[in-house]
Amino acid sequence: MDIRMNQLAVKDLCKTYIVNKRQNNVLRNINLTVEAGEMVAVMGPSGSGKSTLLYTVSGMDTATAGEVTFHGRKIDSLSAKEMSRIRLTEMGFIFQQMYMLKNLTIYDNIILPAYQADKEKAGRARINERAKELMRKLGIMEIAENDITEVSGGQLQRACICRSLINNPEMIFADEPTGALNQQNSKEVMRELNRINREGTTIMLVTHDSKVAAKSDRVLYIEDGTIKGELNLGKYKEEDGARDRERWLSGWLLEMGF
Numbered sequence: 001m002d003i004r005m006n007q008l009a010v011k012d013l014c015k016t017y018i019v020n021k022r023q024n025n026v027l028r029n030i031n032l033t034v035e036a037g038e039m040v041a042v043m044g045p046s047g048s049g050k051s052t053l054l055y056t057v058s059g060m061d062t063a064t065a066g067e068v069t070f071h072g073r074k075i076d077s078l079s080a081k082e083m084s085r086i087r088l089t090e091m092g093f094i095f096q097q098m099y100m101l102k103n104l105t106i107y108d109n110i111i112l113p114a115y116q117a118d119k120e121k122a123g124r125a126r127i128n129e130r131a132k133e134l135m136r137k138l139g140i141m142e143i144a145e146n147d148i149t150e151v152s153g154g155q156l157q158r159a160c161i162c163r164s165l166i167n168n169p170e171m172i173f174a175d176e177p178t179g180a181l182n183q184q185n186s187k188e189v190m191r192e193l194n195r196i197n198r199e200g201t202t203i204m205l206v207t208h209d210s211k212v213a214a215k216s217d218r219v220l221y222i223e224d225g226t227i228k229g230e231l232n233l234g235k236y237k238e239e240d241g242a243r244d245r246e247r248w249l250s251g252w253l254l255e256m257g258f
Helices: 050-057 080-089 106-117 121-137 153-165 183-198 243-256
Strands: 006-019 022-035 039-043 065-070 091-095 171-175 202-206 218-223 226-232
Touching: 006 050, 006 202, 022 050, 022 202, 022 226, 039 050, 039 183, 050 065, 050 171, 050 202, 080 091, 080 106, 091 153, 106 121, 106 153, 121 153, 153 183, 171 183, 183 202, 218 243, 226 243
Parallel strands: 039 202, 039 218, 091 171, 171 202
Antiparallel strands: 006 022, 006 065, 218 226
């Protein structure tokens, strides 16, 4: 029997901002789990709390109330230093805006988090090999020495994926990872994320694109800071084709009022 542990467990999560002395409840009593090896997409209208949810459960933002457990540890009980270490070594992050240091090459941007995590110079040969292996897998080895302004958007986002994987994270958090890409580059990035997921990395992503969400195992629909529904699609396999899944998801989203 396959018993999978929860990579992420969220209980009664609330996030409130005070703006001009008014209380804005962005997240309201969120409860969810993400199993190890799962790929979960979060969808919903603009301003529904999707990105706030991603940032809060990953420890990039603090919850107002409730509990977030990552791989068996309650993140609100950890010190800032401990949480920073977990984000560096056990989590990976991919954003719509592809943040990279302009004064470094693509290759140097990729290895930087690993050098920060491993201060021992003796380990750098292993890190360098890991970076080259990732770049070969994602088909961007030829741009290793390029500046970030000398590559396409799709290449840059694949470089960001390499960077997010360099420390062998247990889970990747992605906020609109294809939002700034054209259709072809979006397909390439999702193909890589699906491959990474099949190899065992847990992924939680926020997206407005039903074609992207249709390639996930499960879709959560959030509205007004509350999870209104959940659709289980099962593991995506390229040979199955995506159109049936997209139609299934689109019909469900219509029912949800998206």
